[in-house]
Amino acid sequence: MRIRPRDIGGGILRGFRKILDFVFPQNCIACDDKIQEHVLCASCRDDIGFIRQPYCFQCGVPADISYAFPHEEFVCGVCRQQPYQFDQARSLGFYDTVLRTTIHHFKYRRQMGVLPEMDRLLEKYFEENPDFCQGFTVSPVPLHFNKMKERGFDQAFLIARQVAKISKLPLEGGLLRRVKATSPQATMTRVERARNIKGAFEVNRPELVAGKNILLVDDVFTTGATVNEAAKVLKKKGAGKVHVFTLGRVVVGKDHSAL
Ligand SMILES: [Zn+2]
Ligand SMILES: [Zn+2]
Structure with missing residues (x-):
């Protein structure tokens, strides 16, 4: 069969379109509705449940308090019984929402078109919570x-x-390093996760840790075992306050599948 230049042009165009669809899908990644730009439609974006007060002052787990409670003083049962090594943890939203789809597209499908969507979410979150990490690295x-x-x-x-x-905070990409490969934690309990992750981190740059307040960032907070272990080694090297920020938060009773 003779290949005409027009066919080649069409093939290139189709290939280009495929790449574009991969980076910027034409359908909402959550509900599959047609969209003009970005990766989520307006209603799916609205479905992302931001975590707002009331929540545990320490670990940030949303609290079921329906009456006027002094929010700042609320500490959950887990933190009262067995406090975490970090001082405070906060998450942008409930993992068991459109956020899970968004994180998956980003993490496992490398869909970089999701990045601007995440940027908008993060901007909104830190606009609402400007004081959470002031002065932190x-x-x-x-x-x-x-x-x-x-x-x-x-x-x-x-x-x-x-x-x-x-x-507008300093970023230090290499404060910690992973020194131990760990098993996938998806089906583990909090205790199993803690055991699995023990000894997984070492401090790379002790001179940047001692006396500094550090904001640890991860994608999802499930039981907190990973960030807790990371906070522990930072504190051992003299870190001041250690705060944790994650995009998603798995909340027991709301998201059994991820536990
Ligand atoms: Zn949608
Ligand atoms: Zn707590």
């Missing part, structure tokens, strides 16, 4: 080297970089 929870090789990019770093930019 931003640092991502490191991925293990093998995972980095497998995925080719580090989602915690990308989120941390954006948080630092929005909040």
Whole structure:
């Protein structure tokens, strides 16, 4: 069969279109409705449940308090029984919403078109919570080297970089390093996760940790075992306050599948 130049042009166009669809899908990634721009339609964007007061002052877990309670003093049962090593943790929204789809497209499908969507969410969150990390150094929870090789990019770093930019804070990408490969934690309980992650981190740059307040950034907070272990090693090297920020928060009773 003779290939005419027009066919070649069409093929290139189709190929280009495929690449464009991959980076900027024409359908909402959550509900599949047609969209003109970005990756989420307006109603799916509205479905992202931002976590707002009332929540536990320490770990940030949303609290079921329906009456006028002094929010600042509320500490959940978990934090009262077995406090975390970090001082405070906050998450942008409930993981079990459109946020899960968004994070998955970003993390497993490397759909970079999701990044501007995340940037908008982060800007909104830090506009509402400007005081959470003032004076902190931003640092991502490191991925293990093998995972980095497998995925080719580090989602915690990308989120941390954006948080630092929005909040005008210094970003230190290499404060911690992962020294132990860990098993996938999806089906583990809090205790199993803590055991699995123990000894996984070391401080890379002790001189940048001692006396500094550090904001640890990750994509999802499930039981807090990973960020807790990271906070522990930072505190051992003399870190001041350690705060944690994640995009998503798994809340027991709201998201059983992720536990
Ligand atoms: Zn949608
Ligand atoms: Zn708590």
